[in-house]
Amino acid sequence: MEPSNSLERFTDIIKSPTDHRHYAMVRLPNGLRCALVHDPDAQQSTAAVAVAAGHFQDPNDTQGLAHFLEHMLFLGTHKYPEATAYQDFTHQHGGHHNAWTGTEYSSYYCSVDATSFAAALDRFSRFFYEPTFNPEWIAKEVNAIESEFQMKRKDELRRLYQVHKATANPAHPFSKFSVGNFATLTENGDTTGLDHRMREFFATWYRANRMTLVLAGPQSLDELEQLAHQHFSAIVGNGPSASPEQAALYLxxxxxxxxxxxxxxxxxxxxxxxxxxxxxxxxxxxxxxxxxxxxxxxxxxxxxxxxxxxxxxxxxxxxxxxxxxxxxxxxxxxxxxxxxxxxxxxxxxxxxxxxxxxxxxxxEDWRYRERQVAIANAFRFQEPARTADLAPQLAINMHHYEPHDLIFGDYRMDQxxxxxxxxxxxxxxxxxxxxxxxxxxxxxxxxxxxxxxxxxxxxxxxxxxxxxxNAQTKSIQLPAPNPYLHPLSSPLPLEEPISRQPQCYQLAEGLTLWHLQDPDFRAPKAHIYCQFTLPNVTASARHYASARLWCELMIDRLNEDCYDAEIAGLHFNIYPQHYGITLHISGYSQGIVELSKDLLQRMRSTSFSDSRFADIKQKLCVNWQSALANKPLNLLFARLNVLLQPHMYALSDLAEALDTITRASFDAWHEQLFAAVELKLFAHGDLTPNVLKPLTDCASQSFSMQADLQANMPATRDLEQLKHAGKLDARGQLETHHSDHAAMLVIQGPDTSVLQQTNMLLLNQFIQPHLFNELRTRQQLGYLVGSTYMPIEQRPHLLMYVQSSNQQAEHLCDALDEFRQHFLSQFDDRIHDELEQVKGYLIRKLREPDTNLRLRSQRLWSTISPADVSFDRLEQMALELESNTTLFFIKQLAEILATTGHHGYITATPKEL
Incomplete structure (x- = not known):
């Protein structure tokens, strides 16, 4: 079969008018169905495979086998036997990878820089026809599965899901335990037979005719098809055809x-x-x-x-x-x-x-037609997903939809x-x-x-x-015709001069408008952010708890009245943060200004019933009091925010404060909520200043503004000062109601300069896979191991973390410190080539264009929201990487790792009950 310009290629795939990609589908000689996605703007290429085999196919005596197989596939192939070879390659070439096991399907995907795609496919494709299933890793990965199971033992959704399984028909495969653990995968710790059962499972179900493949990237359709033939034709076909289950789900x-x-x-x-x-x-x-x-x-x-x-x-x-x-x-x-x-x-x-x-x-047909209009609007003006996110979704879609509905199947509503x-x-x-x-x-x-x-x-x-x-109801009404819902027209013409950055307008003292009519994402959509800087929100934990309660009451009160707008594609959210309160409205530009005006007016005038006040207060209090049972790592991230950011409060402190708030004290606080206000508006998308004028007029009439409230907000706290105050390095600092231990090493940049941000971003990208391979893969310290870059008010932080079900927090701190010191000892010419590759990836990533209006709005708002506004910081960071040598950065990163004055640990340990 000719690998390019194939007569078998199918291209009649329905796509949105806003979708600039080109699509085709082919079938390889082994029966593998492949979708090809040419995205000329993509900087990375992605491969995704979906296999029609999940935990439903697990043997009854080895439940969790499909999940275990998913883990083992990553740990070496005959050509690339090293267990970390695949992970190392994807990281060194700017990529990422992941997988999941579901009921009837399993999914695998990876993304890398486009120039390295063929080499990545040479590694990725071999999972499906020549995995080593190295025996030395079997026991370690059983431990990893057990660690994942233990980590989720207190997860309420998992617990409910397993009860659901226990009360379903035992003859239906849904009743099987999907995750697996030490007990289901071994015989009293003996893994002797697991190798054979895993190989048998793979040989039975991992067949080309039960798989779908998506290759996506800037390569042409011909090139992608060539890559599919070259790398995936070796997968064995002729597997059992997929067929529906026969047993009833419930007796x-x-x-x-x-x-x-x-x-x-x-x-x-x-x-x-x-x-x-x-x-x-x-x-x-x-x-x-x-x-x-x-x-x-x-x-x-x-x-x-x-x-x-x-x-x-x-x-x-x-x-x-x-x-x-x-x-x-x-x-x-x-x-x-x-x-x-x-x-x-x-x-x-x-x-x-x-x-x-x-x-x-x-x-009635008219009700269905309303849904058709809403879905048609969503499809016509859909915001394109990143190609890397789209590929795994399409691989699953191929198992469910006709070829022409590969994309449209999620939206199709015929009649x-x-x-x-x-x-x-x-x-x-x-x-x-x-x-x-x-x-x-x-x-x-x-x-x-x-x-x-x-x-x-x-x-x-x-x-x-x-x-x-005999249930009947007279009082419940069916929906009336939706006044917000109608077919959408094209966006407004672009006004001259065309700008690519938001423009600032000081409308009055304490009232600022930032505006950008987007020149790239030409759809009738918009985002409006309204940031209220309010001292009466941030003054104390009691004030902040009152604000959180007020936001929940507002959403509860407005949801019913605004539900038709929600269905028509107009959404809102109200939430407190360390400046005050933010109102975010998003969706179609037609009607968004009117809805925003209405919400601003209601923020001043809405009252709440006693019953809703009591119930929502009780709900919040329960949520905050039970937070100590959450995943320890989540609690550590929250704890770090409280330590570093002024006007952020621990949930336990908020719960204690909320318990003292009465209806009378809340009403007294509410009276003063907007006594001192500074308002910053950001309008982005299909909006012009003229269209926005009713909103800005409403804002100035509804609130009495004051200037410079935000400028007086205190800066991010210094890590070294926190250590001197005894708030860091107290190992076991946070006691939780979760059985796992967790530790986090926090490294804070000394200042907010572009160089320090660049250093920390580079160090995080460089250190991630080494940390994972050492503490997760080799030492098996815990299932959750990683690092992340976190700027707070432009001050950069690097966080390295581990959560473990079998190691004490003290040991996790020691392991993180040993890793840091050992990694530091490698900082010489040996790492030059790898760091050079990471640098190149980050330069491309920093300059990667926004893929849709929502992501651009979030990025611009994160720049506008602080007092210090700088739109070119990402470009400055890219220039910093370009203008300095790799040897310069080796010295910079070594200094960051070695200078312990800006290092600190926070830990989470189970509370003795």
Whole structure:
């Protein structure tokens, strides 16, 4: 078969008008289906493989084998036997890689600099036809799987997921334990038979006809096709064809049941799951998505509004749930109030009544056409994803969609499939319902042994079923026509002179507008940021807790009124930060100014009911008090922010402060919230100053501004001063309710100069794979090992971290310090070539163009938000890398590692209960 200009190539692939890429699909002689993506603007190339084999294919006596195989594939091939060869190569050529194992599919992907793509494929492709499965790594990777399992033992979603499996049909593969651990992968620690079982699994399922491949990058379609033939034709074909599972997901006695689950953290949640057949063949119609829209609607008169106004629920999400080749759970996931916890029967009655109303009145063409308009707008003006992110998604899509729908399949909505809708709605009844109630005080009588979760499965009573079978509702309304929803037109013409950087306008004392009509992303979309610098937010932990409560109350109060705008593509968020409060509005430019005006006015005038105040205060308090059970690394990142940034407060301090806030004291604080305000606006996208004028007028009329409030904010704290104050190097500083230990080495740059930022960014990129290979792969200290670069108010920081289920925090600190010292000893001419490659990658990365409007808005806002605004800092860093020799940076990085005055440790250890 000719590898280029093949007559077998398929190019009739539907794509968005905003998508500049070119697509094609080919099938290799071994049966491997391959999608080719030519992106002329991409600086990197990406390969992604999706295999139709996941934990459903695990043998019953070796559960977790598919996940274990995923780990082992990375650890050497016959041509490249060194365990770290692949990771080292991708890093040295500016790349990254990852993989995951799901129920029926596994995914592998890697990205590297385009010039190194062929060499990367020579390594990546061999995973799928000549892995070594080196026996010396089997025991180590079993330990890695065990470490991953232990790390997630207190993860609430994992615990709930395993109870779900334990209460499903044991003959269905969903019931298998997907992650695996020491007990399932070994025989009392003996790994003797694991090698054979892994090789047998690989030989059976990792066949070309069960795989899809995506190659994407700046190479032409012909070049990509040539690479596919050259590197992937060796994969063996003729594997068993993929076929749907045959066993039912649930036995009859596992339906019409209530499942009680006790979580570790305080929670009140009700999940109603209707057991449906597979919906794979319905993708052209999106029937379940349409039903979810009607049931999950949150506007006035909706199911959500009815239950929310009765103070029974805080949130409702419809349509989620597990799905596979022969099943789909249609979920309604609700967060309950204290009152709702006692009235779950009433909530279930309301949900079943809403289903009946939709069945009788909701299946109307105009409602479906509204969803078509919303989805068509999203597709026509979609913001292109990075090619590196797109490739793994397309590899999975190829298993589910027809070739021409490779991209469009996620958006396709042909027409209302009334027959299918009625079929599904007729299955959404009490005899096909599983109600999961999650709370720490529910009745339980069983213990799930893998994650240690207590639960109870009991059938609905006949009285409940009789009552619910006759559920009707008069009060719940179906959505009215959406006033915000209409087909979108082209963006506004660009105004002269065309600018590529935001322009600053000082509109009044304390009121600044930054504006950029984007010249590149020509779509009717925009982002508006409103940053309120407010001393009454940051003055103390009590003030900040009040602000967080106010933001949650505002969102809760506005969601219902703004839900139609949300459906039409206009979104908002309100959140506190260490300056004050930020309001962010995003979406289609048509209507965004009007929505922003409305939100600004409501920020001054909205009041809250006593019941919502009490419930949201209680919810926040519980979340903050239970935070010590979160992943220790997350707590260390939060702790570091509190240590380094003035006006940031620990969650435990916020919880303590919130507990003292009464309705009267909150109202008194609220009265003074906007007494001193400095407002900074940033408008970006399809907006002109003239279009923005009603918003800026509204801002100046609604708030009394003061100048220079932000300029008086204190600077980032110095690490050395913190050490002298005894706030660092106290090993065991943070006690958690999690069983893992964690340690973090913090290195702070001495100043905010471009050179120091460049040094720290370069050191992080250089050190990452060496740290991972040494502490994670070789020493097996923990599953989570890594480093990250973190600038705070332009002051650069390098963080190196480990989280472990089997090592004490003290030992982790010692291991990090030993690594630092050993790494420092290697800083001579031996590392010159590797560091030179890392430098080149960073220069390209720093100059990489923004891929969509959202990412550009985030980047520009992160520059505008601080008091010190500099739009060319990334270019300055690239120039710094270009203008200095690699030997210069070797000396710079060695000095950073050696100068311990700006080093410090923070650790997390389990609290003795």
């Amino acid at each position: 009859p006695e596992q339906r019409a049941v209530q499942l009680n689950v006790r979580p570790l953290k305080d929670a009140r949640r009700l999940i109603l799951a209707f057991a449906l057949p597979s919906i794979d063949d319905d993708y052209p119609y999106k029937t379940t998505s349409f039903i979810a829209h009607l049931l999950g609607y949150e506007g006035p008169g909706s199911l959500y509004a009815e239950l929310h106004h009765a103070n029974l629920i805080n949130s409702l999400a419809a349509g989620g749930g597990i799905s596979g080749s022969n099943f789909k759970d249609f979920n309604l996931n609700m967060q309950l109030t204290a009152e709702g916890l006692a009235k779950t029967d009433q909530i279930i009655m309301a949900v079943l009544g809403a289903v009946e109303r939709i069945k009788n009145e909701g299946l 209302l499939n009334t027959t299918k809708a009625r079929e599904l709605l007729n299955l959404m009844h009490v005899d096909n319902l599983r109600a999961t109630l999650i709370h720490r005080e529910v009745e339980v009588d069983q213990h799930e042994p893998i994650y240690g979760t207590d639960y109870q499965l009991r059938p609905f009573t006949e009285e409940q079923k009789d009552k619910w079978r």
